[in-house]
Amino acid sequence: MDQYILQNGLPADLDGLKKEDFVLKSGKILARGTVDPLSYPGFQTIEAGGKLIFPGGIDPHVHLALPTPAGNSCDDFVSGSRAALAGGTTTIFDFVTPARGQSLYEALALRRNESAHSKVNCSLHMGISEWNVKVASELASLLGAGGIRSVKTYLAYRETIGIRLHELKEVMELASRTGTPVMVHCEDGDLIHSLQQKFRSEGKLSPVWHFRSRPPEAEIRAIEQVVELAQVTGCTVYIVHISTRKGAAIVGAAKKSGIRVFGETCPQYLLLDQSVYADGTIPEINQGNKNGTDDRERDQNSYRILPFIISPPLRTREDQEGLWEALADGTLDVVATDHCPFNLYGQKDVGLHDFTKIPNGAGGIEHRLPLLYTYGVLQHRISLKRLSDLISANPADIFGLGNRKGKLRPGYDADIVIWDPDIQKVISVENHQSDCDSEIYEGFRIRGQVDRCFILPQ
Numbered sequence: 001m002d003q004y005i006l007q008n009g010l011p012a013d014l015d016g017l018k019k020e021d022f023v024l025k026s027g028k029i030l031a032r033g034t035v036d037p038l039s040y041p042g043f044q045t046i047e048a049g050g051k052l053i054f055p056g057g058i059d060p061h062v063h064l065a066l067p068t069p070a071g072n073s074c075d076d077f078v079s080g081s082r083a084a085l086a087g088g089t090t091t092i093f094d095f096v097t098p099a100r101g102q103s104l105y106e107a108l109a110l111r112r113n114e115s116a117h118s119k120v121n122c123s124l125h126m127g128i129s130e131w132n133v134k135v136a137s138e139l140a141s142l143l144g145a146g147g148i149r150s151v152k153t154y155l156a157y158r159e160t161i162g163i164r165l166h167e168l169k170e171v172m173e174l175a176s177r178t179g180t181p182v183m184v185h186c187e188d189g190d191l192i193h194s195l196q197q198k199f200r201s202e203g204k205l206s207p208v209w210h211f212r213s214r215p216p217e218a219e220i221r222a223i224e225q226v227v228e229l230a231q232v233t234g235c236t237v238y239i240v241h242i243s244t245r246k247g248a249a250i251v252g253a254a255k256k257s258g259i260r261v262f263g264e265t266c267p268q269y270l271l272l273d274q275s276v277y278a279d280g281t282i283p284e285i286n287q288g289n290k291n292g293t294d295d296r297e298r299d300q301n302s303y304r305i306l307p308f309i310i311s312p313p314l315r316t317r318e319d320q321e322g323l324w325e326a327l328a329d330g331t332l333d334v335v336a337t338d339h340c341p342f343n344l345y346g347q348k349d350v351g352l353h354d355f356t357k358i359p360n361g362a363g364g365i366e367h368r369l370p371l372l373y374t375y376g377v378l379q380h381r382i383s384l385k386r387l388s389d390l391i392s393a394n395p396a397d398i399f400g401l402g403n404r405k406g407k408l409r410p411g412y413d414a415d416i417v418i419w420d421p422d423i424q425k426v427i428s429v430e431n432h433q434s435d436c437d438s439e440i441y442e443g444f445r446i447r448g449q450v451d452r453c454f455i456l457p458q
């Protein structure tokens, strides 16, 4: 039976709390408001008294089974989507990441097959890992009627998937013809590369040097350049995982001057900070153990840091506050997770003694809603409605699903989360749904939990 009445729920898309009923039929929202169950014979009634009703979460930035030299990111489409559902996310966007030389069509077909195992709705952004005549013509045929509705590019990772600024400009010119948004990983690849070379030549190879090779300026400079390209090309850009207050401010200023730019941040940049990289033995440990630190102690320190090796890295508390403010005042539009976990043992530790070999990324797909509810809404940093927009309505609108997902409206897909705000939990590697052997939010206390998810499969 596929007909439900949710009674007395508290919709999260309103400015105040007000009880409403929702009628769901065949995976669609039929009605909302005050509903007389007698008008709907044969519908199953679900009492949602006191619980919040969210539109299903949409996470537009996850990397399941992402191939890297250290192996695939350790959540595949089965475990990753299971974790998504546990956190109230009913739609994910993953990426096609063509290898250099590989056809976009082939990469897309392979990725579509893999993503078919997802238990939640899954769409794919098309990654552009190199730029030449063949890639350009393939992309041109895929945009618009070809079914690709968003493009992803990297200014970092120059050796593997990154492209140059003048190439990005051409991608944006092409995408602007179909109104397709281009997502950009904004970190200045040249600056990072030169710092990596410098540290390497100085024998500075422990994990903390990853953090030091990716300073805030690398992000800020790249965001400035990309915003300028958006202005010149008229292309809509979406800046992923903004980690700095200054980066968010550039997006805010660009919006005010009419440039079509959207900004995303992630829970890790809102709730974790660079103190996790503290390493009291730096720099002596890298210069022949002059202070007598033994190897085991040094490695323990490195293992503690490894789970937090992400790009961009974590920043200051001052940046965190800036990002929260930017979420509240509309400067930033989306909170995604950039879910991309790697096991500590056997994957992250491949780079124990060479930070350039550490696979970058961490998990978080199942914690977005509970973390933002607990540390955002309950701490009065963002309203409940703003939370609902940041995790559902806005990503739906930006990535072409806005006419059927992201809102609790009659006619929309019944991707719905019933959220019990009273449950208290502590996040731990012991109880998370991800397949990862470590957890960057270990010990975080959270309020609220998914009571039940409804989902209309694509």
Ligand SMILES: [Zn+2]
Pocket: 061, 063, 338, 340
């Ligand atoms: Zn990413």
